[in-house]
Amino acid sequence: MTRLCEKDIDGIACRMEQYDQELINKTGHTLAEIAAHAAGMEQQGGEKIYDPGLVAVIPMTCGQGIIGGFTEAVAGILSFLEMRVFIPRAGDVNGIAAALAREAKILFMADDDRFIAVHLKSGRCIDNGEATGKGYVAALDYMLKGVNGQRILILGAGPVGCAAAFAAVNFGGNVAVYDKKAEASERMAQDIFNRYGRKICIEQDLKSALTNHHAIVVACPEAGFITQEVLAADSYVAAPGIPLGVCEDAREQIQNRLLHDPLQIGVATMLYECLKRSDYHCQGDENR
Structure with a gap:
C-alpha cells in the first residue's frame, strides 16, 4: 500500500458531497454506483444498499504508525455511503476486540503493507489494491x-x-x-x-x-x-x-x-466487494 501523508487525506470527510458531484459530472454516476458497478452489484439511481450492521475502522500503530486523519477519512467515506461506522478508541488487537464486543460486521484496517476490509459473517477479505x-x-x-x-x-x-x-x-x-x-x-x-x-x-x-x-x-x-x-x-x-x-x-x-x-473509490469498492455475495445483496437481511 502506498503510504499516504496527512495532507493527502485532510478534509476528505467534509468534501464528500462535492467529490460525489464531481464524479457525477465526469462519469454520470455517484461513488456508490461506481463501486457497485465494480463489484457487479449494479445499483439504480436512488437505490440504497442494505444495512449490513456496524462497520469498524481500526487504528493500527504497527510499522510507521497511524497516519494522521486516516481512520477518520475512511470512516467519513463509509458514513457518506450510509454505513453505521465507529472508530475504537484503542488500536491494534484491542481495537479489534472492541469492534467485536460491539458486534461489528465489517472491519477496515491498514498497516504499512496492507489495507483490507473483512466481512466477518461471509469471511470475505478485500484488499485495497485490488479494489482500487x-x-x-x-x-x-x-x-x-x-x-x-x-x-x-x-x-x-x-x-x-x-x-x-x-x-x-x-x-x-x-x-x-x-x-x-x-x-x-x-x-x-x-x-x-x-x-x-x-x-x-x-x-x-x-x-x-x-x-x-x-x-x-x-x-x-x-x-x-x-x-x-x-x-x-x-x-x-x-x-x-x-x-x-x-x-x-x-x-x-x-x-x-x-x-x-x-482513497474514495478504493474504499467504496472495498465495501461493495464485501457485500457482493448473492446472499448479502441489497435487499437482503443480515440476520436471515
Whole structure:
C-alpha cells in the first residue's frame, strides 16, 4: 500500500458531497454506483444498499504508525455511503476486540503493507489494491460510455495495475501494459492469458504507449511524468493513489477527463466487494 501523508487525506470527510458531484459530472454516476458497478452489484439511481450492521475502522500503530486523519477519512467515506461506522478508541488487537464486543460486521484496517476490509459473517477479505484497480476501471467504463472494444493502457503491473487490467479485460477492453520492469508486464500478460485466454500488448516505450492510447490507467507511484505533449485532445486518465502521475499543465488540459483521489473509490469498492455475495445483496437481511 502506498503510504499516504496527512495532507493527502485532510478534509476528505467534509468534501464528500462535492467529490460525489464531481464524479457525477465526469462519469454520470455517484461513488456508490461506481463501486457497485465494480463489484457487479449494479445499483439504480436512488437505490440504497442494505444495512449490513456496524462497520469498524481500526487504528493500527504497527510499522510507521497511524497516519494522521486516516481512520477518520475512511470512516467519513463509509458514513457518506450510509454505513453505521465507529472508530475504537484503542488500536491494534484491542481495537479489534472492541469492534467485536460491539458486534461489528465489517472491519477496515491498514498497516504499512496492507489495507483490507473483512466481512466477518461471509469471511470475505478485500484488499485495497485490488479494489482500487477495479473501482477505477469501473469509473472509466462509465466515463467512456463503455470500455468494451476500446484500447486501454495500464501503466504499472503491481497489485493495482494487475487488478485494473483484469477488470478492463472483463469489461471487454483491449489491454496494453507498460511497466519499467519487463518481467512484471510479462507476468501480468501470462496471468490474463491463463484466466481469460486473451493476449494483451506489452509496450516497450512509455512515450509511444501514451501517444497511442487515449484511455489510460496510471497505477504506478511516480509523480508528474505524464506531460501535455503525450496526451491527445480526447485522452481519458484514471489515476488512483498518490502521487498523481499527471503533471500540472496536463491536468488543466484534461481536468474534466481525469479521475483521481487518494482513497474514495478504493474504499467504496472495498465495501461493495464485501457485500457482493448473492446472499448479502441489497435487499437482503443480515440476520436471515
